[in-house]
Amino acid sequence: MAKKIGKLGHRGRGSSALTRQRVLEEALGLLDREGITSLNMRQLAAHLGVTPMALYNHVSDKDDLLRGVAALVVDNVSYGSDSDDWREEIRTCFRALRNACLAHPGIVRVVESAKALPSSIFRPMEIALAALRRAGLEAEDAFRAYCLLMSFTMGQISYETRGPYPAADPAEASRQGQLSAATFPASAAAVLAMADRDWDNDAAFEFGLSTILAGLNNFARAKATSKRRSRTTRASKD
Amino acid sequence: MAKKIGKLGHRGRGSSALTRQRVLEEALGLLDREGITSLNMRQLAAHLGVTPMALYNHVSDKDDLLRGVAALVVDNVSYGSDSDDWREEIRTCFRALRNACLAHPGIVRVVESAKALPSSIFRPMEIALAALRRAGLEAEDAFRAYCLLMSFTMGQISYETRGPYPAADPAEASRQGQLSAATFPASAAAVLAMADRDWDNDAAFEFGLSTILAGLNNFARAKATSKRRSRTTRASKD
DNA sequence: ACCTGAACACCGTTCAAGT
DNA sequence: ACCTGAACACCGTTCAAGT
Numbered sequence: 001m002a003k004k005i006g007k008l009g010h011r012g013r014g015s016s017a018l019t020r021q022r023v024l025e026e027a028l029g030l031l032d033r034e035g036i037t038s039l040n041m042r043q044l045a046a047h048l049g050v051t052p053m054a055l056y057n058h059v060s061d062k063d064d065l066l067r068g069v070a071a072l073v074v075d076n077v078s079y080g081s082d083s084d085d086w087r088e089e090i091r092t093c094f095r096a097l098r099n100a101c102l103a104h105p106g107i108v109r110v111v112e113s114a115k116a117l118p119s120s121i122f123r124p125m126e127i128a129l130a131a132l133r134r135a136g137l138e139a140e141d142a143f144r145a146y147c148l149l150m151s152f153t154m155g156q157i158s159y160e161t162r163g164p165y166p167a168a169d170p171a172e173a174s175r176q177g178q179l180s181a182a183t184f185p186a187s188a189a190a191v192l193a194m195a196d197r198d199w200d201n202d203a204a205f206e207f208g209l210s211t212i213l214a215g216l217n218n219f220a221r222a223k224a225t226s227k228r229r230s231r232t233t234r235a236s237k238d
Numbered sequence: 239m240a241k242k243i244g245k246l247g248h249r250g251r252g253s254s255a256l257t258r259q260r261v262l263e264e265a266l267g268l269l270d271r272e273g274i275t276s277l278n279m280r281q282l283a284a285h286l287g288v289t290p291m292a293l294y295n296h297v298s299d300k301d302d303l304l305r306g307v308a309a310l311v312v313d314n315v316s317y318g319s320d321s322d323d324w325r326e327e328i329r330t331c332f333r334a335l336r337n338a339c340l341a342h343p344g345i346v347r348v349v350e351s352a353k354a355l356p357s358s359i360f361r362p363m364e365i366a367l368a369a370l371r372r373a374g375l376e377a378e379d380a381f382r383a384y385c386l387l388m389s390f391t392m393g394q395i396s397y398e399t400r401g402p403y404p405a406a407d408p409a410e411a412s413r414q415g416q417l418s419a420a421t422f423p424a425s426a427a428a429v430l431a432m433a434d435r436d437w438d439n440d441a442a443f444e445f446g447l448s449t450i451l452a453g454l455n456n457f458a459r460a461k462a463t464s465k466r467r468s469r470t471t472r473a474s475k476d
Numbered sequence: 477a478c479c480t481g482a483a484c485a486c487c488g489t490t491c492a493a494g495t
Numbered sequence: 496a497c498c499t500g501a502a503c504a505c506c507g508t509t510c511a512a513g514t
Contacts, residue, residue, distance in 0.1 A: 018497085041488065053489085054498050062488065067405075112350050112396075117403040119416055122425055125408070129424035139431030141445070142424075143408075148446035151393030152386060158350075159389060165355040167305070170363070170381075178357055186367035186380075187360055193377030207379070208386040215453030256478085279507065291508085292479050300507065 018050060020058040024068040031069065031106040036113075039106070041065075063115045071118035073100055073107045079124045086131040087213045093127045094153045098205060105161040112158070125150075136220040145216055152208055160201045171195070256288060258296040262306040269307065269344040274351075277344070279303075301353045309356035311338055311345045317362045324369040325451045331365045332391045336443060343399040350396070363388075374458040383454055390446055398439045409433070 026048050031039045041062060045052040059065045077100045081092035101107055111117065125146060132142035166172055173179040174191040181188040264286050269277045279300060283290040297303045315338045319330035339345055349355065363384060370380035404410055411417040412429040419426040 040486095042486085051499050053500085056489080057497055115403075117406040119405045119411065121406050122408075122411065122417065122422055126422045126425045129428055133424055133427075139428050140435075143428045143432065144442045144445040145449070147394065147397065147442055148390060148449060151397060151446070152390045153393075155389030155391075155393035155396075156385065158393075159385065165353075165359075167357045168355040168359045170360075173357065173360065179360065184360055184364045186371055187364045189371075190367055190377050190381045194381065197378075204382045204385055207382040208389070211383070211386055211450060211453035211457060213453070214456045215449035215451070218452045218456065219449060278505095280505085289480050291481085294508080295478055 018048060018054060018058065020068070023048065023055055023058045024065070024072050027065060027069050028072050028104065031110065032104055036106050036109040039069075039110070066110050066114040067116050067118055070107060070111055070114060071120060073104050074118060075120045077123075079127045086135040087217065089131040090128055090149065090213065091209055093124050093131070094149055094209060095205075097124050098153055098157055101157045102160065108154075108158050108161045111154075132216070135216065136224050137216075138223075141219070141223075149209075149212060152212060153205075156201075156205055156208060256286060256292060256296065258306070261286065261293055261296045262303070262310050265303060265307050266310050266342065269348065270342055274344050274347040277307075277348070304348050304352040305354050305356055308345060308349055308352060309358060311342050312356060313358045315361075317365045324373040325455065327369040328366055328387065328451065329447055331362050331369070332387055332447060333443075335362050336391055336395055339395045340398065346392075346396050346399045349392075370454070373454065374462050375454075376461075379457070379461075386450060387447075390450060391443075394439075394443050394446060 023044070027039060027044055030044055030047055034043075041052045041055055044065075045055055048055075055065070059068065074097075077096050079093045079096050081089050083089055083092070128146045128149060129142050132145050133139070137145060164170075164172070170179060170187055170191045171194065174188060179188055179191060261282070265277060265282055268282055268285055272281075279290045279293055282303075283293055286293075293303070297306065312335075315334050317331045317334050319327050321327055321330070366384045366387060367380050370383050371377070375383060401407075402410070408417060408425055408429045409432065412426060417426055417429065
């Protein structure tokens with residue numbers, strides 16, 4: 001027993017042994033504190049007080065590490081809602097996804113560079129698809145709508161966490177005189193309008209969500225009436 | 239003059255000297271043929287028959303190289319249309335962006351990993367913003383709508399070019415039994431519905447575009463009537 | 477001004493060896 | 496079973512030297 005204490009005690013920090021969980025958690029911490037460029041096997045090993053090669057006992061690959069970190073962020077998110085309005089269900093689902101990612105801004109670059117995603121991303125997909133089917137969309141349209149929602153959400157999060165590209169930020173470009181009112185009038189006007197008030201990412205996300213849901217609602221209602229009409233036609237034929 | 243010919247003649251391929259343009263074009267070719275992992279200074283230099291360090295005479299940085307390659311893909315795209323329907327203008331604009339990117343699938347990863355974007359990214363922004371203003375949106379809403387359209391388009395292209403993540407592809411997951419109808423009924427149904435017909439990325443993109451435009455149209459019309467109403471109210475007060 | 481060659485400070489990962 | 500240490504095959508980039 002003394003042997004056991006001694007064995008655990010001589011490890012760097014704490015008395016815990018190296019486990020996959022500990023590796024992934026330290027990786028996420030490193031990502032949060034120092035960004036994705038610091039998330040490499042050597043620095044991670046150093047933070048765990050261990051040799052780089054020790055990590056390979058708990059992680060098969062760097063890509064496995066990245067997938068594991070992504071899973072850590074996304075696995076325990078609650079995507080469900082108790083509303084019976086399909087639009088509110090979808091709102092809650094993608095808001096939850098966005099909030100989880102914004103809590104660990106570096107995770108977006110991890111997801112973008114990972115070769116595979118944790119399979120738990122099927123959970124928001126399931127919820128969204130179910131809600132969309134309940135709205136009256138057919139399977140194929142529902143999947144297209146899901147792609148639309150997911151693409152927008154991930155794109156938006158990517159933009160938010162990376163910050164606007166220096167060369168693509170209207171405000172920055174206007175400061176450097178690249179965005180003259182002569183060649184880019186609409187963009188220059190947008191900069192002018194945004195100059196005073198702070199840009200609100202939450203509001204931009206909600207705007208996007210509402211716009212998509214309005215469009216999907218239009219689509220679902222059109223689908224419903226065309227179905228009803230064809231039913232009436234059939235009935236009158238009888 | 240013979241000296242000049244000799245000087246040019248002893249270069250690896252062709253008689254052209256190394257220029258920034260030639261470096262960027264070869265980089266794009268390398269990207270197209272072998273993907274982003276092969277797009278590095280050493281391999282690029284080898285393809286140009288030159289030492290890695292020779293590239294730094296025409297490119298300040300690897301990030302400068304990436305930005306240059308992105309510019310090559312995006313600079314000469316024509317985003318405009320001759321329609322006077324703002325929705326058609328926006329369709330043409332983002333279709334053009336998508337087509338340009340799909341012509342060089344690797345470019346998406348380049349854009350994602352680049353620290354800066356070519357400033358010609360303002361051209362589609364300008365066209366989209368102008369169309370949205372003409373639709374009746376105020377500056378801030380127009381910019382939010384632009385972000386929505388751009389996020390969706392880039393997200394969609396990213397999904398298309400990377401191919402679905404092995405762990406996030408419903409069809410693949412269902413094949414491996416990760417997507418049982420018991421736990422993920424809606425997703426399993428989607429796979430079933432998509433099993434026979436091929437998934438049509440173009441149709442999915444058009445679906446997304448139409449949905450967003452329908453939502454924006456709703457928004458613009460609501461804005462217009464609320465404005466008209468307040469004007470009437472004011473008039474009746476007079 | 478443009479290019480070369482050697483070198484440096486990094487990466488992920490293999491391999492043989494220790495306990 | 497788990498970890499170490501040295502090594503390999505890569506990266507981007509600096510620096511001194513050549514023309």
